[in-house]
Amino acid sequence: MQITPSDLGLIARAVGLTKRYGSAANPVTALDDVSLGLRRGEFTAIMGPSGSGKSTLMHLLAGLDQATSGQVWLGDTDITELPDAALTVLRRRRIGFVFQSFNLVPTLDVEANILLPFELDGRKPSGIERAWIDELVDALGLRARLRHRPHELSGGQQQRVAIARALATKPDLLFADEPTGNLDSRTGREVLALLADAAKTHGQSIAMVTHDPVAASFADRILYLSDGRIVRDSVRSTPEEISSYMLAMEAAA
Numbered sequence: 001m002q003i004t005p006s007d008l009g010l011i012a013r014a015v016g017l018t019k020r021y022g023s024a025a026n027p028v029t030a031l032d033d034v035s036l037g038l039r040r041g042e043f044t045a046i047m048g049p050s051g052s053g054k055s056t057l058m059h060l061l062a063g064l065d066q067a068t069s070g071q072v073w074l075g076d077t078d079i080t081e082l083p084d085a086a087l088t089v090l091r092r093r094r095i096g097f098v099f100q101s102f103n104l105v106p107t108l109d110v111e112a113n114i115l116l117p118f119e120l121d122g123r124k125p126s127g128i129e130r131a132w133i134d135e136l137v138d139a140l141g142l143r144a145r146l147r148h149r150p151h152e153l154s155g156g157q158q159q160r161v162a163i164a165r166a167l168a169t170k171p172d173l174l175f176a177d178e179p180t181g182n183l184d185s186r187t188g189r190e191v192l193a194l195l196a197d198a199a200k201t202h203g204q205s206i207a208m209v210t211h212d213p214v215a216a217s218f219a220d221r222i223l224y225l226s227d228g229r230i231v232r233d234s235v236r237s238t239p240e241e242i243s244s245y246m247l248a249m250e251a252a253a
């Protein structure tokens with residue numbers, strides 16, 4: 001009998017993941033034979049210097065790009081085997097995204113932005129999903145803003161809308177790409193605390209790409225990338241510990 005990622009308590013798994021860009025004569029290896037498992041219900045940060053392969057890894061795990069070789073599973077689905085149309089549906093239904101630039105639809109109000117994943121899936125939220133969205137709206141302090149459009153909100157409020165939208169469908173895995181990159185440090189910390197709480201209270205699995213030691217200190221686990229390889233897999237650490245490891249890594253490069 002084959003052991004599945006779920007048997008191991010993993011929500012995502014990569015084996016031998018390699019991504020090369022450029023021509024055969026001049027290849028750039030962005031990711032070099034990376035194997036990892038993301039544990040269900042855990043908040044994992046993916047850290048590393050600029051160019052270390054963080055975005056490439058996230059894009060491959062989320063099925064946004066194709067690996068040169070290797071395999072990726074989301075739950076027990078081998079996404080490297082899926083045709084494009086099935087991958088699009090899987091992303092819509094099972095993956096959430098939060099980006100540095102919020103990516104809200106400017107013409108829609110807050111409520112319509114939060115409901116967008118259902119709209120795109122051609123359905124209305126069920127009663128249970130409605131109740132969950134209500135809970136999110138309150139927990140994220142968006143109740144008084146539902147009729148506002150994104151340009152009427154602060155950056156922190158816009159990111160909270162993006163988080164509500166990403167969590168509304170209870171995705172198997174939430175990817176956050178530098179989610180605090182456009183926020184001041186206090187607002188950034190609030191957003192990070194919300195993500196950490198989603199993992200702790202609701203068992204939400206989260207993978208966050210960042211180069212910010214403070215952001216990574218909110219995660220349960222930190223994976224460090226350097227030159228396309230995972231060079232360290234660490235438990236929760238303080239910003240100071242993370243900074244000094246990053247400095248040592250950069251000095252050794």
Ligand SMILES: Nc1ncnc2c1ncn2[C@@H]1O[C@H](COP(=O)(O)OP(=O)(O)OP(=O)(O)O)[C@@H](O)[C@H]1O
Pocket residue numbers: 021022028029030048049050051052053054055056057211
């Ligand atoms: N489309 C592409 N074509 C060619 N090379 C690429 C492409 N995308 C990324 N690379 C290269 O792959 C390597 C890893 O890039 P990646 O964007 O994954 O790094 P990163 O850690 O996310 O960096 P940053 O923190 O600066 O966003 C880099 O050397 C980059 O130049």
